[in-house]
Amino acid sequence: xxxxxxxxxxxxxxxxxxxxxxxxxxxxxxxxxxxxxxxxxxxxxxxxxxxxxxxxxxxxxxxxxxxxxxxxxxxxxxxxxxxxxxxxxxxxxxxxxxxxxxxxxxxxxxxxxxxxxxxxxxxxxxxxxxxxxxxxxxxxxxxxxxxxxxxxxxxxxxxxxxxxxxxx
Amino acid sequence: xxxxxxxxxxxxxxxxxxxxxxxxxxxxxxxxxxxxxxxxxxxxxxxxxxxxxxxxxxxxxxxxxxxxxxxxxxxxxxxxxxxxxxxxxxxxxxxxxxxxxxxxxxxxxxxxxxxxxxxxxxxxxxxxxxxxxxxxxxxxxxxxxxxxxxxxxxxxxxxxxxxxxxxxxxxxxxxxxxxxxxxxxxxxxxxxxxxxxxxxxxxxxxxxxxxxxxxxxxxxxxxxxxxxxxxxxxxxxxxxxxxxxxxxxxxxxxxxxxxxxxxxxxxxxxxxxxxxxxxxxxxxxxxxxxxxxxxxxxxxxxxxxxxxxxxxxxxxxxxxxxxxxxxxxxxxxxxxxxxxxxxxxxxxxxxxxxxxxxxxxxxxxxxxxxxxxxxxxxxxxxxxxxxxxxxxxxxxxxxxxxxxxxxxxxxxxxxxxxxxxxxxxxxxxxxxxxxxxxxxxxxxxxxxxxxxxxxxxxxxxxxxxxxxxxxxxxxxxxxxxxxxxxxxxxxxxxxxxxxxxxxxxxxxxxxxxxxxxxxxxxxxxxxxxxxxxxxxxxxxxxxxxxxxxxxxxxxxxxxxxxxxxxxxxxxxxxxxxxxxxxxxxxxxxxxxxxxxxxxxxxxxxxxxxxxxxxxxxxxxxxxxxxxxxxxxxxxxxxxxxxxxxxxxxxxxxxxxxxx
Numbered sequence: 001x002x003x004x005x006x007x008x009x010x011x012x013x014x015x016x017x018x019x020x021x022x023x024x025x026x027x028x029x030x031x032x033x034x035x036x037x038x039x040x041x042x043x044x045x046x047x048x049x050x051x052x053x054x055x056x057x058x059x060x061x062x063x064x065x066x067x068x069x070x071x072x073x074x075x076x077x078x079x080x081x082x083x084x085x086x087x088x089x090x091x092x093x094x095x096x097x098x099x100x101x102x103x104x105x106x107x108x109x110x111x112x113x114x115x116x117x118x119x120x121x122x123x124x125x126x127x128x129x130x131x132x133x134x135x136x137x138x139x140x141x142x143x144x145x146x147x148x149x150x151x152x153x154x155x156x157x158x159x160x161x162x163x164x165x166x167x168x
Numbered sequence: 169x170x171x172x173x174x175x176x177x178x179x180x181x182x183x184x185x186x187x188x189x190x191x192x193x194x195x196x197x198x199x200x201x202x203x204x205x206x207x208x209x210x211x212x213x214x215x216x217x218x219x220x221x222x223x224x225x226x227x228x229x230x231x232x233x234x235x236x237x238x239x240x241x242x243x244x245x246x247x248x249x250x251x252x253x254x255x256x257x258x259x260x261x262x263x264x265x266x267x268x269x270x271x272x273x274x275x276x277x278x279x280x281x282x283x284x285x286x287x288x289x290x291x292x293x294x295x296x297x298x299x300x301x302x303x304x305x306x307x308x309x310x311x312x313x314x315x316x317x318x319x320x321x322x323x324x325x326x327x328x329x330x331x332x333x334x335x336x337x338x339x340x341x342x343x344x345x346x347x348x349x350x351x352x353x354x355x356x357x358x359x360x361x362x363x364x365x366x367x368x369x370x371x372x373x374x375x376x377x378x379x380x381x382x383x384x385x386x387x388x389x390x391x392x393x394x395x396x397x398x399x400x401x402x403x404x405x406x407x408x409x410x411x412x413x414x415x416x417x418x419x420x421x422x423x424x425x426x427x428x429x430x431x432x433x434x435x436x437x438x439x440x441x442x443x444x445x446x447x448x449x450x451x452x453x454x455x456x457x458x459x460x461x462x463x464x465x466x467x468x469x470x471x472x473x474x475x476x477x478x479x480x481x482x483x484x485x486x487x488x489x490x491x492x493x494x495x496x497x498x499x500x501x502x503x504x505x506x507x508x509x510x511x512x513x514x515x516x517x518x519x520x521x522x523x524x525x526x527x528x529x530x531x532x533x534x535x536x537x538x539x540x541x542x543x544x545x546x547x548x549x550x551x552x553x554x555x556x557x558x559x560x561x562x563x564x565x566x567x568x569x570x571x572x573x574x575x576x577x578x579x580x581x582x583x584x585x586x587x588x589x590x591x592x593x594x595x596x597x598x599x600x601x602x603x604x605x606x607x608x609x610x611x612x613x614x615x616x617x618x619x620x621x622x623x624x625x626x627x628x629x630x631x632x633x634x635x636x637x638x639x640x641x642x643x644x645x646x647x648x649x650x651x652x653x654x655x656x657x658x659x660x661x662x663x664x665x666x667x668x669x670x671x672x673x674x675x676x677x678x679x680x681x682x683x684x685x686x687x688x689x690x691x692x693x694x695x696x697x698x699x700x701x702x703x704x705x706x707x708x709x710x711x712x713x714x715x716x717x718x719x720x721x722x723x724x725x726x727x728x729x730x731x732x733x734x735x736x737x738x739x740x741x742x743x744x745x746x747x748x749x750x751x752x753x754x755x756x757x758x759x760x761x762x763x764x765x766x767x768x769x770x771x772x773x774x775x776x777x778x779x780x781x782x783x784x785x786x787x788x789x790x791x792x793x794x795x796x797x798x799x800x801x802x803x804x805x806x807x808x809x810x811x812x813x814x815x816x817x818x819x820x821x822x823x824x825x826x827x
Binding site: 046054 | 746786790795808809
């Protein structure tokens, strides 16, 4: 097998989305569907970036705002605002982004490590970056979006809190 | 077969075997009470299937263990051995031990443990004890030899029944050294060869000290499908059967513990559905499709009065079919409560023997159906109630005689449908609740300051308080510090209630009321600001509109209001859930009196919009648990509404106050 075909075999596709004038890539295999923004039902005690839940053909799916997740300013939702439904480890969640733009073919050798500075995003959620023509695309690590440290800590704290009653 | 494929069959095998074990247990118990000989056959068949299945699905330890029990049963079955209490006891423990093995098999742990080893020895010892005369005859026919010659010629159709000669030979190989010579004399010409048939036979020389029974055991499943001759080539000199060594009975695994373990691992198992229910569903779906295509014709053409009438008719039909379909699908989840009741004969027998009490167990309404999820979770609370009834409720024969009752106490488990609920009653004709003892205990525990003026019902309620246990001496049966409060909490987690009715000297009745299903609840839609929440109807007592001055603030930030002579705390839903633009003024909103976790509170909302059936969806599937929310549902407009968990809210409020 030649080098060329091998890298083609390993090539993966990324859906690129716009967020605060930057372009991010989401592994297309994790994308379940793209839908226009529709209002969601707020959930109590949720972190600020979790907007609420929506009904995806009978499944209750949490939706997070990517701008808020990355600590950016909230933007008014407009005609191009979309919810990208992502599935990670059998769980579904939606992310709200400014717009979707393209699908990119990326070979592994075209992915560069993320330098520690220069983006508005915490590098923890990035897998790497790649070039698409003149543009730079930041590749997101979707696994980490919904289960960041704070949610895990919250989860861990909950059972402990519910024990309080038994003791009291 | 691939590993994953085998695992899938293993799961089915384990489920079937657990059913088989249940059969064995109930038959053994029936036999203990003097049942007929047919029961022995039933028990034998169950053991036999488990043994064969275990060998096929890769549990050799289990197979050989069951084999010991099967041999014993075989002698009983063929009349060579009389069954007695000791054997029944031994076999019952074998059933427990097998359950443990299955639980370990599911958890992927090693199957054998000390208990299994000990029981295996006991079974072998029981076999040797009083070897019947006919068995001696068999021994002369050499059932133990150093070398065997086996001629195994499968019939042509053996493969079709799912039996594989290679597997059998491998099993033989596990017994000793093999030398296998194939016989091709039946092999047809190539053109006539039928690849799905078995044409080859084998002559197998097996060397090693092997029992005949072990060899026939291998071929048990194919007896009718092959020609088999087994000859001993080198008979071992008659060995005197070793004296039955008294095996120190290892602590028998507590049946309850083994079962709890098994339940934990089978919670997400499958449901068996009767073919009638499936057929009913198919019919309904057919109807639905017809209605849909009928409605489809209205896409084109104008709607005039006549067609409008048809359209209305069609929509009516659609509504009816949808409702029927919903009911039928729910019906699939419904199983008879017998599966829970069936564990009790054994438990009652064990406990009453231990305590020296005579108890007659009566089961009524075992065919009452309820949701599988509810069924799985109702077992533990019931076990607790039954234990309590025998331990605390029913008296010893002496005491019963002294109070003019028969020696044998009666414990009744009764299930029935009442409205949209299932009612399960655990009743005994024992001593009933001792009012004075309860009051004294409650005072000692600081739950109340004095019992004066308390109604009997109010006193009975005290036993549901956390940390309450009335047994003068705590035994290992009840009084482990887990009390009736846990029973109540478990039942209320299922959306049900527990109440008690007791007459001193006559007995007590515990009544558990459960919803038919957890998948659909009746709820009232409450508005809070722009948001909608579903409040389960079962937890609603009533709703009242209050004047502002009816609600008093108390020190520490809480609010109270007076309701039918009681002061109830107020939970403002907009506060608890942080809703915007909600009504804050008491006189403008609505106070819904709700009951959860055994206490009543006032839930303050903007208003109630209407009643609806809510299909409960899980929030945890994609998100996580949210305090005070038991799930979500989808409203008619497709949006999501959260279902309020009253008990959770009460706990939340309690914490907030404590903080």
